[in-house]
Amino acid sequence: MSVASPAAAAARGALVLFSGGQDSTACLAWALDRYARVETIGFDYGQRHRIELDCRRTVRSHLAARFPHWGAKLGEDHLLDLALLGQLSDTALTSERAIEVAANGLPNTFVPGRNLLFLAFGAVVAWRRGLDVLVGGMCETDFSGYPDCRDNTMKAMQLALSLGLDAPMTVETPLMWLTKARTWALTQSLGGDALNDLIVEDTHTCYLGERGQRQAWGHGCGQCPACALRAAGHAQWQAGREAPASA
Template identity: 60%
Template sequence: MTTADSSALVVFSGGQDSATCLAWALSRYERVETIGFSYGQRHAVEMECREPIRQALARLSPLWAGRLGPDRVIPLNVLGEVSVSALTADLPVAGSRLDGLPATFVPGRNLVFLTFAAIVAFQRGLKRVVTGVCETDFSGYPDCRDDTVKALQTALNLGMNARLVLETPLMWIDKAETWTLAETLGGNALVDIIVQETHTCYKGDRSTRHDWGFGCGECDACRLRAAGWQRYSRLRSEEVEDLPSR
């Protein structure tokens, strides 16, 4: 029987970052469960990507298959009703709000997600909650910052008399390094899964296939993902060129 120290709950949206985090957790912990949130997001297609990604990761490694536990989806439509954003309403995804934050910022989203994830982890006896938030390459969301996550971890532990750890494996790496991390964890096979199966586009576009995956190619999420892929691909090419010839 595994201990709490060898288990984790991954906040899993179906996007590139959370899929990489799921692989990261499966490579470290003996029991890994996942949780997702349906909050009225306009890119709800990401929810349809979640289970195919879980199954693809299980097929990729017998060890990961044995470690992958149950998934649960929490309905949070009320968040989309009270937190108006270009991700929860038919508004332009480009530009900024009146307060200067990105139009796609959903106020309180990560705070709510991590709070519900912490409740589930606490009830399930899981020590860690893994999330793919990042301060290096992000769209300017204040709830993705390291200070925010650390403050919330303190509040959650005080409020539940717990010792939970909010893990953020992507916090200090950029999108190119996230692609590299995926390759390190699962080789080209994992990179291919992330390209083909994950969804990041804010507009929910899965009609257009790019080298880096599906998306409109214009929203902030697509631009970050594409730029990271280009840099990752360039670095890989340079590494190949630097190999000594036989």
């Protein structure tokens, strides 16, 4: 999706799809840096890693405390019960099973329709709250092959939501073309070491819901696809920071 200019965004309000993970926290910081009013929405769908729902509160609280200029813009949080999605799904994100690639070529962490439902319910809340921008961490560059993360899917949803609500509803995906290394660089540019330290310490991305061991890149099992992507991206970003400047 295209990204609105800072000047155009200044007077608008945004609703961030906020899971409590690295990507959604990057999106929240990005939105707070651009929009006059920002609210967040999360979804409880019986996810295996539902510890992320607890992390959401911590991230919001610490973000507001450490960045008062953003805290002044940070509005209400909304948590929706989407248990039906978990009941309809038979995936490694909603049940205890090994993570693997399914016969259709997709990883079995794919929850069919998840992002479509998130955007639809998010748009309803945004419309009711007088917000006209939805911000999500969908990404085509470092992703697991999920079709509901594709740019064309987001464009189609933006059109459908705007038509269905009879009101413009912009879908912003600031991470769509970023690698995980560039996502770390983005948050560094937005909030420096303080923001990246918060992401390492407070966010949750591990599919297995493990928070025991803290790695350089954050808490997690270190083995699942989400942890592997996060770790590799952090290592690449750090290597880029430490590389000497070219002459």
